[in-house]
Amino acid sequence: MGDSIKLRYDVNGEDFVTCGQASEDVKRTLKGIGIPSATIRRVSIAMYEGEINMVIHGGGGVAEVEIFEDRITIVLKDTGKGIADIEKAMQEGYSTATEDIRELGFGAGMGLPNMKKYSDEFAIESKVGQGTTVTMTINFQEDA
Amino acid sequence: MSLYIKPVYLDADKCNGCVSCMKRCPTEAIRVRDGKATVRYERCVGCGECVKVCLTHAKKESCDSFDMLKNFEYTVALACPSIYGQFNHLDNLDYVLNGLLKLGFDDVFDVGYYSRFVSAATRRYIKDTDAKPIISSACPAVRNLILMRYAHLLDHLSPLKQPEEVAAEAAVEAAVKKTGLQREKIGVFLITHCAANLLNKADPDNQIDGFISLKEIYFPLLSEMNKLKASDLKPKAACDSHGVSWGCSTGESMGLGTKNFIVADGIENVMTVLNDLEHDKLGDIDFLELNACTQGCVGGSMNLENPFLARTRLRLFREKLPLVSAETDDISKYVRAKPYESKESAFLLSANRQEAMRKTILVKSIYDKLPKVNCGSCGAPTCKAFAEDVVNGLKVKCKFSKEEEIEIK
Numbered sequence: 001m002g003d004s005i006k007l008r009y010d011v012n013g014e015d016f017v018t019c020g021q022a023s024e025d026v027k028r029t030l031k032g033i034g035i036p037s038a039t040i041r042r043v044s045i046a047m048y049e050g051e052i053n054m055v056i057h058g059g060g061g062v063a064e065v066e067i068f069e070d071r072i073t074i075v076l077k078d079t080g081k082g083i084a085d086i087e088k089a090m091q092e093g094y095s096t097a098t099e100d101i102r103e104l105g106f107g108a109g110m111g112l113p114n115m116k117k118y119s120d121e122f123a124i125e126s127k128v129g130q131g132t133t134v135t136m137t138i139n140f141q142e143d144a
Numbered sequence: 145m146s147l148y149i150k151p152v153y154l155d156a157d158k159c160n161g162c163v164s165c166m167k168r169c170p171t172e173a174i175r176v177r178d179g180k181a182t183v184r185y186e187r188c189v190g191c192g193e194c195v196k197v198c199l200t201h202a203k204k205e206s207c208d209s210f211d212m213l214k215n216f217e218y219t220v221a222l223a224c225p226s227i228y229g230q231f232n233h234l235d236n237l238d239y240v241l242n243g244l245l246k247l248g249f250d251d252v253f254d255v256g257y258y259s260r261f262v263s264a265a266t267r268r269y270i271k272d273t274d275a276k277p278i279i280s281s282a283c284p285a286v287r288n289l290i291l292m293r294y295a296h297l298l299d300h301l302s303p304l305k306q307p308e309e310v311a312a313e314a315a316v317e318a319a320v321k322k323t324g325l326q327r328e329k330i331g332v333f334l335i336t337h338c339a340a341n342l343l344n345k346a347d348p349d350n351q352i353d354g355f356i357s358l359k360e361i362y363f364p365l366l367s368e369m370n371k372l373k374a375s376d377l378k379p380k381a382a383c384d385s386h387g388v389s390w391g392c393s394t395g396e397s398m399g400l401g402t403k404n405f406i407v408a409d410g411i412e413n414v415m416t417v418l419n420d421l422e423h424d425k426l427g428d429i430d431f432l433e434l435n436a437c438t439q440g441c442v443g444g445s446m447n448l449e450n451p452f453l454a455r456t457r458l459r460l461f462r463e464k465l466p467l468v469s470a471e472t473d474d475i476s477k478y479v480r481a482k483p484y485e486s487k488e489s490a491f492l493l494s495a496n497r498q499e500a501m502r503k504t505i506l507v508k509s510i511y512d513k514l515p516k517v518n519c520g521s522c523g524a525p526t527c528k529a530f531a532e533d534v535v536n537g538l539k540v541k542c543k544f545s546k547e548e549e550i551e552i553k
């Protein structure tokens with residue numbers, strides 16, 4: 001087994017516009033090592049949703065990504081306001097996004113459910129006032 | 145040596161190595177080596193951006209020469225609707241088509257006529273498929289961009305043939321029937337405004353033998369058109385109002401019977417929409433009409449008129465022409481025989497995953513030491529691309545870094 005690829009991104013909590021750069025770079029990296037397209041799409045959606053949540057709800061943070069031969073692990077860590085009721089937050093359609101954010105097309109309450117749906121392993125930890133950490137693992141299935 | 149189609153080529157004497165084209169290329173296909181722009185053709189989508197941006201006109205589209213007509217006993221020209229936007233005071237489409245006959249073609253086909261069948265098949269396909277939004281496959285540059293950089297969205301790409309392909313098939317059939325000649329003796333030529341069309345040559349079903357630049361024949365054509373009298377005109381034009389509209393953006397979407405479409409033109413804008421699709425952010429959209437050129441085909445690099453004026457001219461024709469629509473329940477005839485295949489291998493660091501991962505780690509360690517200013521003076525479009533080039537064994541230098549720092553150990 002060779003070494004894994006470790007990537008680290010600062011996700012700026014103020015910046016809506018550049019949001020998505022980390023997932024874009026991860027996508028490019030996965031393409032460079034020949035990961036099948038279907039898997040790339042799953043990674044891309046899951047990571048993008050996580051990045052957006054860090055910006056909109058979490059006030060920014062750090063994304064740490066590790067790519068192994070057979071899987072990718074994504075850890076998204078912010079030191080924002082945290083989530084009081086994780087079970088509720090995980091429900092489809094639940095959102096605390098403001099009207100303004102909804103105007104921008106976010107706030108459907110589908111981010112966390114989709115992140116869970118597209119990853120093979122999903123964990124979320126959060127403490128109110130301290131921050132949230134989401135960990136996702138996606139296995140590389142070869143295209144049928 | 146290369147098996148790849150070369151939609152563009154360099155007139156090396158004119159190239160001053162300014163790096164403008166390299167900076168503009170959406171797939172990072174260009175490198176400047178020894179002061180001259182080179183293209184990695186396995187990555188070229190034929191968008192023509194490099195041609196449009198080059199101030200010294202060193203970058204050109206690699207079209208076939210008009211002399212190629214001599215290789216055939218019978219020749220047919222295919223004229224795309226955008227051509228009708230290129231002439232001032234044109235009041236009858238038949239002047240253009242009859243002008244082409246005068247130039248030496250034995251017959252001429254109005255591609256816009258065939259768009260009604262593609263629209264009908266697309267309407268049907270929108271009803272039948274779950275892979276929405278459907279991405280139009282009409283723009284060959286966008287099609288190739290998807291195959292190279294967005295292969296994970298391939299499910300969305302329309303599997304249907306496009307009007308010029310349907311027209312080419314009809315032209316072959318008609319010519320064989322009329323002349324009794326063998327297929328090889330019949331030459332089907334697309335009068336093209338866009339370098340990306342040339343990539344059709346790699347398609348196993350391609351029926352177009354030659355791609356002739358509109359720019360090359362424009363003035364001879366104009367002079368033939370000026371000699372024509374209304375009474376000389378053979379009825380060749382067959383576009384309806386939708387058909388003529390396909391020459392510019394939105395034209396295609398208007399014939400689909402859905403209001404839920406997005407139209408984006410210009411390669412950057414196209415990528416913005418594809419990124420949103422990738423992130424599932426488009427919502428309830430049925431169809432994406434994406435054109436690499438500004439305003440659609442009228443913005444192609446081999447047109448003469450500015451795309452905005454050309455668009456207005458097409459609109460005026462649209463208002464004059466009747467609307468004729470077709471219906472089809474069986475779209476199989478319009479589905480391409482061979483499905484599109486990913487071309488993403490052009491961006492692989494190695495076909496072996498372990499080796500590719502090892503290289504990725506190296507790229508990262510080199511990239512971390514670079515100034516990340518993307519100045520382009522090394523001959524690569526970005527610092528990231530430079531790091532990849534170093535790892536791929538190219539002898540390149542960075543002005544801002546010490547050589548021993550970026551050497552691979």
Ligand SMILES: Nc1ncnc2c1ncn2[C@@H]1O[C@H](COP(=O)(O)OP(=O)(O)OP(=O)(O)O)[C@@H](O)[C@H]1O
Pocket residue numbers: 049053054056057058078080081082083089090094095096097105106107108109110111112113132
């Ligand atoms: N990193 C985070 N920090 C604090 N709260 C969060 C974080 N991530 C999610 N939440 C809370 O969980 C809720 C649900 O998140 P989810 O991503 O599912 O939906 P959303 O972001 O509101 O809308 P969408 O993702 O569909 O645009 C959010 O509205 C927010 O209250």
Ligand code: SF4
Pocket residue numbers: 154158159160161162163164165166176180181197198199200201202203
């Ligand atoms: S734009 Fe490209 S082809 Fe034209 S002069 Fe500059 S480097 Fe050469």
Ligand code: SF4
Pocket residue numbers: 151152165168169170171172173174183187188189190191192193194195339
């Ligand atoms: S035609 Fe487009 S893709 Fe090809 S080299 Fe030029 S800018 Fe790049």
Ligand SMILES: [Mg+2]
Pocket residue numbers: 049052053107110111112
């Ligand atoms: Mg969200």
